[in-house]
Each structure stands twice: as structure tokens, then as C-alpha cells.
Amino acid sequence: MTTEGFETLAIHAGQEPDPGTGAVVPPIYQVSTYKQDGVGGLRGGYEYSRSANPTRTALEECLAALEGGSRGLAFASGLAAEDALLRAVLEPGDHVLIPGDAYGGTFRLISKVFDRWGVAWDAVPQGDPDAVRAAVRPNTRVLWVETPTNPLLGIVDIALLAQIAHEAGALLAVDNTFASPYLQRPLALGADVVVHSTTKYLGGHSDVVGGALVTADAGLGERLAFHQNAMGAVAGPFDAWLTMRGVRTLGVRMDRHCANAAAVAAMLERHPRVGDVLYPGLPTHPGHDVAVKQMKDFGGMVSFRVRDGEEAAVAVCDRTRLFTLGESLGGVESLIEHPGRMTHASAAGSALEVPGDLIRLSVGIESAEDLLEDLRQALADEGRLRRRVARS
Ligand SMILES: *Cc1c(COP(=O)(O)O)cnc(C)c1O
Numbered sequence: 044m045t046t047e048g049f050e051t052l053a054i055h056a057g058q059e060p061d062p063g064t065g066a067v068v069p070p071i072y073q074v075s076t077y078k079q080d081g082v083g084g085l086r087g088g089y090e091y092s093r094s095a096n097p098t099r100t101a102l103e104e105c106l107a108a109l110e111g112g113s114r115g116l117a118f119a120s121g122l123a124a125e126d127a128l129l130r131a132v133l134e135p136g137d138h139v140l141i142p143g144d145a146y147g148g149t150f151r152l153i154s155k156v157f158d159r160w161g162v163a164w165d166a167v168p169q170g171d172p173d174a175v176r177a178a179v180r181p182n183t184r185v186l187w188v189e190t191p192t193n194p195l196l197g198i199v200d201i202a203l204l205a206q207i208a209h210e211a212g213a214l215l216a217v218d219n220t221f222a223s224p225y226l227q228r229p230l231a232l233g234a235d236v237v238v239h240s241t242t243k244y245l246g247g248h249s250d251v252v253g254g255a256l257v258t259a260d261a262g263l264g265e266r267l268a269f270h271q272n273a274m275g276a277v278a279g280p281f282d283a284w285l286t287m288r289g290v291r292t293l294g295v296r297m298d299r300h301c302a303n304a305a306a307v308a309a310m311l312e313r314h315p316r317v318g319d320v321l322y323p324g325l326p327t328h329p330g331h332d333v334a335v336k337q338m339k340d341f342g343g344m345v346s347f348r349v350r351d352g353e354e355a356a357v358a359v360c361d362r363t364r365l366f367t368l369g370e371s372l373g374g375v376e377s378l379i380e381h382p383g384r385m386t387h388a389s390a391a392g393s394a395l396e397v398p399g400d401l402i403r404l405s406v407g408i409e410s411a412e413d414l415l416e417d418l419r420q421a422l423a424d425e426g427r428l429r430r431r432v433a434r435s
Contacts, residue, residue: 049109049225050294057104058287069101071284094272098280102287103255106245109224109290110237112257114264116271117283121220121240122148123276124254128236129153129185131270132214132263135161137184140175142199143168144192144395146218147387153187166394169199170330172207179211186211188234189218190227191334194346194382194403196321198330201337205233214263220244220373225297226339230259236267243373244343247289247296253278296375299408300343306411307404307418311347316355316422318348318400344372345404346382349422353399357381360402362421365413372405377414379404 047055060067074096077089089095099117107115118124129152133139141153143166153164167178169188179186186208190199201217208215216236217229223244229237239245241253256271258264271277278286301324308322323334324341334341349356359379360368366379370386380386383399390396406414 052108053105053293054291056108057101069098069284069287071280072097073280092280093275093277096277096280096283098287099278099283102278102283102290105287105290106224106239106241106255107257109293110219110257111224111228111230112237112259112264113261114268115255115257116264116267117241117278117286118254118256118271119276119278119282120252121238121242121254122152123274124238124240124256125149125152125218126156127270127274127276128216128238128256128267129157129162130274131266133157133162133184136163136182138163138165138180138182139185139187140164140178140183140213141166141187142189142192142197144189144195144197144397145187146189146193146220147389147395149187149189149218150395151389168197169204170197172200172203175204175207179207179213183211183213185216186213187216187218188229189221190337191221191323191330191342191344193221193344194387194397194401196323196328196330196344196346198323198328198334200333201227201229201232201234205235208235209233221344222338222342223293223297223373225293226301226342227337230257232337235260235263241286241289242371244297244300245290245293245373246286247293247374248285249371249374249376251282251285251289253282253286296408297340297343300406301340303408303411303414304343304345304404304406305341307406307414308345310415310418311345314419314422316350316424318350321346343406345406347402347404348398348400349402350400353383356400356402357384359421363417364420365409365417366404366421372403374405375408377405377407377409377417 103115205215214235217234218238220240236258239255311317311320322345366377382397
């Protein structure tokens with residue numbers, strides 16, 4: 044365990060100035076292979092960039108430090124990281140438990156790919172520990188957790204689920220994409236492995252797709268590294284460098300994401316056209332107490348329901364000017380989306396279906412007042428708006 048603070052690690056872990064040139068940040072080692080000093084004589088431990096690349100190593104060491112783990116591994120996408128993890132720890136005949144509202148890509152990977160290879164699975168509401176305990180089978184190998192969840196911002200008690208998983212002889216995997224290691228460190232709460240889509244808050248600028256795994260267990264770390272190399276879906280040098288560049292400012296960005304999201308949630312809660320506001324920072328949120336216990340702050344994602352129904356929700360999404368209509372999340376710019384028709388359209392008719400009047404916001408780090416004003420104008424009752432224009 045290191046004694047350095049989070050922001051110090053974000054800027055320095057894995058990022059010693061380049062020994063050859065003094066370059067202050069690790070350069071983009073855009074290279075596939077490395078000269079050997081005689082057969083088998085590796086200079087810096089590098090032989091081929093699928094197995095390891097110095098730019099990727101910098102990112103991997105930094106991510107391991109930020110999550111409080113011993114081994115970090117960077118992949119071409121969040122789903123590539125998930126695939127490598129599941130292949131490393133599962134065999135045909137095993138069983139996996141996933142959240143009732145799992146990220147759609149995770150649900151698809153398990154239900155459409157692993158299912159065909161003889162892995163059984165169940166989706167359970169993980170906010171209810173009794174439901175999780177009841178769903179555990181003798182062959183359950185992985186308990187897969189997301190918290191906060193997408194798009195309903197549900198909160199799962201990581202320490203409690205770690206206990207349930209370990210009693211069953213299963214691993215606890217936590218997808219920490221929504222919180223980021225700045226707000227929540229699952230390994231310290233008992234998780235065996237942390238999963239990230241670094242595409243989101245870690246990269247933070249909507250300019251790179253990537254994924255990561257971090258574990259504290261050296262043996263598991265070795266197995267995951269073997270699969271990373273064997274399957275080959277690694278992060279390329281430029282992607283690793285871009286992600287690293289984002290990671291250095293994660294702390295200051297997250298502070299602003301959280302402050303802006305809290306301001307947005309507070310405004311929406313008082314707005315007459317808004318029904319439920321789903322934000323773990325609100326004392327009325329069912330997961331608020333657990334979130335206080337396991338998170339430093341409540342994150343930048345806010346979902347809410349529009350009182351006048353689905354068409355009104357779609358109209359609000361079409362009317363924002365600053366919030367860009369788009370999928371994904373975690374970038375500096377604010378995004379708005381309609382989960383029922385966009386990110387979660389494929390869940391229609393399934394247990395993962397989301398309400399039609401739901402809107403999801405990825406609250407960016409623009410000036411808070413501008414974000415509030417944009418949402419107010421998008422929510423303004425159209426009839427009233429027209430009357431006001433006619434009067435003036
Ligand atoms: C985006 C996302 C993923 C998948 O990551 P990709 O980088 O898109 O492959 C996994 N989990 C969560 C929670 C996500 O938001």
C-alpha cells in the first residue's frame with residue numbers, strides 16, 4: 044500500500060521521466076518489436092508489443108496504483124477487458140450472476156456469446172442481497188456487480204456482495220466505470236477484480252475507446268495477463284497514451300462532474316415537469332446510505348423521469364442546446380440521451396427494459412449555470428413558451 048495521495052499517483056505512478064531522453068511524460072512508443080542484444084537478450088523487458096509496450100505499461104501501472112491493486116491490464120475496449128476476464132476464470136458448466144440492469148454490452152456478451160459456450164447465467168436485482176444469495180448455485184464462479192448502475196443509478200453494497208461471493212467460492216468482479224477509482228475503490232471493499240471502460244471517465248474526453256482490469260491478487264493477475272496476451276485485444280500505444288493523458292486530471296474533473304451533477308439533480312427535483320430524479324447523492328435515493336459509505340462523492344450521472352410521458356421525454360432530448368444528444372458518458376462535455384430508444388433499445392420487452400419517460404444525463408464540467416439554464420429551457424412547457432412569445 045502506498046502512502047501517496049490519489050492525485051499524486053494519477054500524475055506520477057508508472058510515469059517516471061523517460062530515462063533515455065528525460066521526456067517528462069511517457070512517449071508514444073509506436074512500435075511493434077524490439078532489438079535484442081543477442082538471442083533472448085531483452086534490453087528493457089520488451090520483445091513484442093502485443094505482449095507488452097512501454098506506453099501501455101505506464102497506463103497499466105498507473106491504473107493498478109489508482110485502484111490499490113498489484114496488477115493493471117489495458118485493453119482495446121471495456122468489452123475486450125470483460126471478455127478476457129470471463130475467459131480467464133470461467134469454464135463450460137460454470138454459472139455467472141449479473142445485475143438485473145447490467146450494462147447492455149455486458150448482458151449481450153454473457154447471454155449471446157458465453158451462453159453458447161455452455162456458461163449458465165442469471166440476472167438478479169443486486170440491491171436486494173437476499174435475491175443474490177438465493178440465486179447463487181454450487182457452480183457460481185463469478186458475481187458481476189455494477190454500481191452505480193446504468194441508467195437507473197442503483198447502488199449495490201460492494202462489501203456485502205464480496206462476502207456473499209466469497210462464501211460461495213466465487214469471485215467478485217466490479218465494473219467501476221461509472222464511479223471511477225477517484226470515487227470508489229472496490230478492491231479495498233473486498234472485490235477480486237475491477238473492470239473499466241476507460242472510454243468514459245478515465246479517458247474523460249470522448250476521444251478514445253479502451254478498457255482495463257485491475258486485481259490485487261498476483262496469481263489472478265498472472266492469469267489475466269496470460270489471457271490478455273493470448274487473446275490479443277490490447278490497448279494500442281496511442282490509445283494508452285490518450286487514456287493516460289486523461290487519467291492525470293481525473294481527480295479535478297470528477298470533483299467538477301460531481302458538483303455540477305448535484306446542482307442539476309437539485310434543480311430537477313424542484314422542477315414541475317420532472318417526476319423521479321435518480322441520483323445517489325439525493326437523500327431520497329434508496330441507495331444513498333450505501334453510497335455515502337462506499338463512495339467519496341456521487342458521480343456525474345443523473346437520470347430523471349418526465350411527467351408528461353415518453354414523447355415529452357424525447358422532445359426534451361431534442362431541445363437541449365448545450366447537452367449534446369448522444370450515447371456514451373464521462374467526457375468533459377455534457378450529454379443527454381433517451382435510454383429507451385437509444386442505449387437500452389435492445390432491452391425492450393426484456394427484464395432490462397427501462398421506462399419510456401426516462402432521460403439520462405452525463406453531466407459535464409461546463410459552467411453549472413449554463414447547464415441548468417439549458418435544461419430549464421428544454422423542459423419549459425411548450426404552450427407557455429408560445430404564449431410568452433406571442434405576448435412579447
Ligand atoms: C461503456 C461501458 C462498458 C463497455 O465499454 P466499451 O469501452 O464501450 O467496450 C462497460 N461497462 C459500462 C458500465 C460502460 O458504461
